[in-house]
Structure formats: structure tokens, C-alpha cells
Amino acid sequence: MLFGSTQSLEGGVVLGKIVGFIEFKERIRRSLENILSSEVVERAKRDSHSFRSPRPCGMTIHTGIGCSNMCVYCYIYDMGFPKTVELYPLPVEGLVYALSINPYIVPTKTLAAYGSVTEPFNSVTRDFSLKLIEYVYRYLKLPTQISTKSILDEKIVYSLANADSRCSILVTVTSIDYAKILEPRAPSPIERIIYAGYASKHLHTSIFIRPIIPGVTDSEIDKIFKLLAEYSIKNIVIGSLRVSKNILIKLKQASPSIYNEVLYRLPREPIKKQQIAIYDKDIKEKIARKAREYQLKLYTSACQANIDAHKEFCNMCLKGPCGDIGRWETAEEADIAEFLEYIKVRYSRITVSRDAVYIELKDKISKDKIEYIEKFLKQSLKTIVRVKSR
């Protein structure tokens, strides 16, 4: 058993599950330090994977730098990423090492999200991405989720199934008729759907309808859903369009009619690189109605699909509970107490309810330490955690 309520370590010490996670990461760190050069270890320590906090969708893991697909609605160019693709500047084992020293990551619990700032299966990074996905799962068992616009051929599906047999795949489709305008360099959406159908025979596969393009995605929704039915795809994930100043300029050049619809739904103009989500509640409701007609399972966020794919449970935000309700475990007060003692933080009270954990501390501690306790416990227990210091 990797993690249960208790875990035996060398020397016969029995630890609770939260401290067990920390000890497990320590062993991974030590074993990787034995095989990596000191130069790679130093670079990994400076790499953002070693200190970034997981986002709501999980820990975004970068398989490369930049993307050449140049989708009109893409935000990565505003973040400073180039329009070319390069391999990530750390070896796979170095990247796993960086994750193993990230204080917020909890083995088996923190979701791993690939494909947030690049296309993971473009020709430059494909092999690197497949190896990285395999190694992150092998060492840290972070539940895998990949978002992609690539054709999921046999090799990719086979490798993913071998790396993490419960991996969640999100294949992006926002439009069929406007794809050439919106995603000029990506494979055709019909082909993406055909291959997503193949992937769904082996892995938990969803069509990622994000970003919803107003006036486009909604008017094509029947056409898209008919294709999903034809290729036996059962899940969709929906998400809103967020626009920056630059994205608005590109949309205007690409299609004045889409631009006007987006402008109409924009609550305020974005300043500089700010990203503002457009109003699309009505469109989401329409998609949800249609999804029911086509008997599709609809997720309103990517993490829900990942949790479901791995048959896990999560209640760490107000959208929850999500996933397998049978796996809902109330946190153990003794585990939390042991964790606080382990990190040398004194507490006066721990209150555990079905939906949240509240901790009152005896002493005044730094904001960083409070943040660490909240984030680490939230990931470990998959519940809302609040810490109050004096």
C-alpha cells in the first residue's frame, strides 16, 4: 500500500498519511539527487516547477517553451512565450526533481495538468512530453490530465495508457466552421474528434470546449455534438473565453463579426496584458441543455474531469463535491496534529467538519508558512482549509 491511514517507514516508525506524503517526497528527492548531476539539481531548484503553487486545475507542467499553432484566442503570447517551440530546458528527471521539492505538491493527490502553455504533442516536444508524463506518474503518482489539439494516434494513446491508465485527455474543439480562422495551424477539428473517439476506447477522453467563442461555438453546437455521438465520445468540459488587448486586436483582424460579439459581452476593457472573461452564462446554459439531449456528461472545469477519470474525490472549492462520493473521507484530526508537530507549528485548536478544516495556531507565524499549511493540507485532504494565526 503506498498511502493508507498509516504508513510504515524504515526503522518501524508509523506515520499518518499527511506526514507520510512529506516523507515520500523526501525519498523521491534523495533518489533523484543520486542520479542527477549537481548542475541539473541547481537548475531544477531555480526552475518554476519547484516553487509555483498548483492552480485550481492542478499543477501546470510545461512540456516545452512556446507554441507555433498561433490560435487567435491564445493567451500564452501575452505571457511572453514565443511563436516557436523549444524543448523544456531541463531533462525529464530534472523536471520531476523540481516537482518533488515543490512544497505545495502532494504525491498521488495534486493533479498534473499538461498543455496549458504549449501543445504537448507537437513534433518538437512529443517524445519529451510522453516521457515526462510517464516519469511524473511513476515517481509522484500525480493524476495526469493533458489538453491537446493533436491527432491522438496509436503511439500516443498507447504511451499514455502505459504511463497512467486512468489519464484524462481533453481534446480542444471550439468550432468546426471557423477553425481555419481561429486555429489556423492546428489539425482539423473533425480529425481531432475522430481520433478522440479512438482515444476514448482506451482512456477517459473529453472534448474541451474552451474557449467558448460566442456566436460560433453556440451556433455550431448541434453539429459538434452529432460528431461526438458518431464517434462515441461521452464527455465535454466547457470554459469561457478570456481576452486581453492583444487578443481583441487579433480577433478583430481575424473576424469582425466574432470581435463585435465578444466586445458586446465584455464587462470592461482589458488594460495591458490583463485577461478578462466575457459574459457567457446564457451560452453555457444552452450548451448544458444540448449536452443533456445528447446524453453527454458535462464538466464545468477541467479538474472535475481529472478527478472523475481517476475515480477520486475532491471537495476543495465551492464547486465541489466532485468525483466518487464513496471516497469521501473526513479528515483525521490526529493526522493534522501530527503534521503540525512535524513542521514545528503549535496549535490551540483543530476543528474538522465534513466540508472544511479550521486550525487555530498558538503563535504568530509568517504569511508564507500559513500559506504553505493551507495549500499542503488542502491538496492532501482535498477539502477547504483555513488557518488562523494569533
Ligand code: SF4
Ligand atoms: S495550441 Fe494551445 S498553446 Fe498553442 S497557440 Fe493554440 S491555444 Fe495556444
Ligand code: SF4
Ligand atoms: S471541488 Fe471540484 S471543481 Fe473544485 S477543485 Fe475539486 S474537482 Fe475542481
